[in-house]
Amino acid sequence: MRIKEHPILNFDRKNKLVFQYNGKEVEAFEGETVAAALHAAGIKTLRRSIRYHRPRGLFCAIGNCSSCLMKVNGIPNVKTCITKVEDGMVVEEQTGKGDLSD
Amino acid sequence: MIKTNVLVIGAGPAGLSAAIKASEYGANVALLERDFKPGGQLIKQTHRFFGSKNENAGTRGIDIAAELQKKIENSTNIDIYLESTAQGYYDDDTLLFSQKDKVKKIKADRIIAATGAAEKMLAFPNDDLPGVYAAGAVQTLMNLYGVLPGERVIMIGAGNIGLIVSYQLLQAGVDVVGIVEAAPEIGGYLVHAAKIRRASVPIYTRHTVKNVIGEESVEKVQLIKLDDKWNEISGTEKMIEADTVCLAVGLRPLADILIQAGCEMAYIPQLGGDVPLRNKFMQTSNEKFYVAGDVTGIEEATAAILEGEMAGLAVAKDLGFGGKELEDELKDVDKKLQDLRRGPVGEKIRSGLKMLEEGSHAQRNRYSNTI
Numbered sequence: 001m002r003i004k005e006h007p008i009l010n011f012d013r014k015n016k017l018v019f020q021y022n023g024k025e026v027e028a029f030e031g032e033t034v035a036a037a038l039h040a041a042g043i044k045t046l047r048r049s050i051r052y053h054r055p056r057g058l059f060c061a062i063g064n065c066s067s068c069l070m071k072v073n074g075i076p077n078v079k080t081c082i083t084k085v086e087d088g089m090v091v092e093e094q095t096g097k098g099d100l101s102d
Numbered sequence: 103m104i105k106t107n108v109l110v111i112g113a114g115p116a117g118l119s120a121a122i123k124a125s126e127y128g129a130n131v132a133l134l135e136r137d138f139k140p141g142g143q144l145i146k147q148t149h150r151f152f153g154s155k156n157e158n159a160g161t162r163g164i165d166i167a168a169e170l171q172k173k174i175e176n177s178t179n180i181d182i183y184l185e186s187t188a189q190g191y192y193d194d195d196t197l198l199f200s201q202k203d204k205v206k207k208i209k210a211d212r213i214i215a216a217t218g219a220a221e222k223m224l225a226f227p228n229d230d231l232p233g234v235y236a237a238g239a240v241q242t243l244m245n246l247y248g249v250l251p252g253e254r255v256i257m258i259g260a261g262n263i264g265l266i267v268s269y270q271l272l273q274a275g276v277d278v279v280g281i282v283e284a285a286p287e288i289g290g291y292l293v294h295a296a297k298i299r300r301a302s303v304p305i306y307t308r309h310t311v312k313n314v315i316g317e318e319s320v321e322k323v324q325l326i327k328l329d330d331k332w333n334e335i336s337g338t339e340k341m342i343e344a345d346t347v348c349l350a351v352g353l354r355p356l357a358d359i360l361i362q363a364g365c366e367m368a369y370i371p372q373l374g375g376d377v378p379l380r381n382k383f384m385q386t387s388n389e390k391f392y393v394a395g396d397v398t399g400i401e402e403a404t405a406a407i408l409e410g411e412m413a414g415l416a417v418a419k420d421l422g423f424g425g426k427e428l429e430d431e432l433k434d435v436d437k438k439l440q441d442l443r444r445g446p447v448g449e450k451i452r453s454g455l456k457m458l459e460e461g462s463h464a465q466r467n468r469y470s471n472t473i
Binding site: 003007013036040044045062063082 | 233238242243246247249251
């Protein structure tokens, strides 16, 4: 969910864009990170853990912790909390270590 | 290869202040910042700062960041590299950094590490579920992107960060269903706690998280009471419905580049973890490396700004810039730092710094690697 009114801050949301998440279309605004845009759309699970495939979400949001790794435009292990979302971007939930074979 | 007088790693309050001071006396500065824009954690701080009027009291963090950013933009001898992460330091004095998908090299006469801190974790069952966040992540989502982390939040930690982020959540319209604190008392300033109390948010002191319940994400949080020896008291479990757990359980210095560069370290609990040894002028055991801000020990933004100024000035002096004016400014900053750390609020920092000065750190170096 996005904040509409805030007592101190103004959120300048201008250019709307559309990206793909697991084959579905998701709307976002220019300037948002992939993880923030997914959160706004109610998607909290970003990847599955290596061994037990447990759901993992956003944890630190500043590129420290690697909890938010996803496959972006075919590239695995992208830190989606510090990657800006782009129009037409293809984002997929990642399971395990990710691979570069395809 | 980029060549410069001073390389500053990190453009938070400490790094920005260091870059500004070194550049004011004529040094050429390269400033590396991992984020999309400079300002560090200040760009998420919507609350007004406390303390001395000389040191930005009454000003919101976001406005302090804007002021520092403007000075950087107006400077002709500071080059800022955004989305740039320091990766490693080599013994030919070259530092490697990545900028997006490119790797670049930089050689500087002096390096100021103002790399900040990382958040600490708390272990409990299901602590890896989506919906468990570090407090800084909640601030980033909410105050930078205007996105809410959830609807019902349990905050862990009643220090200043826990209290401030709880208040920011309330301002954004989120239901904070409780603040949990293992200590017998609230750790943060009472002025913050009073705001929370006025909003009728319960603060559970002497409580901790026993368990988090949920399949795909957080659904419920089980709290338990602690006795005066920090042991759980069985039978006191309490289940609370919440979709978000926010951890505000402290920070630790982010000193990896210093450790890798062979700077001597010491584990000082009062300062938050492993910190670099340094002299009064913020120079480490590697004479080319200076430090400033949270990487030297967890404090707050005002201290980071002053330490940044100290390091920036000291480096300028070290490189032969400045004269009497610089000397006077060094003394002035030193006095301001000491004033800031007076009183009961500065007690923990003072005792940590004392341990460093007394040399009782000898057995506290957990790293002995040198390059």
